[in-house]
Amino acid sequence: MSPELEVLSSSPLMYGMGDEELGSILSTMERRTYDAGDRIVEESRPSDCLFTLAGGVVDVVKGEGDQAVLLKTLDERGDFFGEMSLIDILPLSANKYASGETRILAFPKQVLTTHFSRVPRVQMTLVLNIARNLSLRLREADTPTVELSRGG
Secondary structure (H helix, E strand, O other), X not given: OOHHHHHHXXXXXXXXXXXXXXXXXXXXXXXXXXXXXXXXEXXXXXXXXXXXXXXXXXXXXXXXXXXXXXXXXXXXXXXXEOHHHHOOOOOOOOEEEEOOOEEEEEEEHHHHHHHHXXXXXXXXXXXXXXXXXXXXXXXXXXXXHHHHHOOO
């Protein structure tokens, strides 16, 4: 199994896909490498790519300079970001920076869209997994929201 196929197999974004479907989506992939501090994506820019972490660490940061807030750190192989580019047309909601040498599997939206017309099950599975992930994120956000509303 190729290293890229192993990464995709471990990603919650690809849950439920077989080797044939994973292999087909690999045909749309670009390998990208970033050094520490490199910005992978810029907040407020158009969203045009789905990314999967192949190695390293990505910091998700809202804002710039003194106003920057670290929202999350992605450090698990298979972690993903940019998935909303497949759902909506809004700009990116946060900056993503490499924290150390970072390897990314990038899936350009235009290439994926063409691929989806040939293999619709891949699109269906991706969208379902994105929805599951968003549901999980909303559930995780409920606790701090409730605590804040109670004054605590």
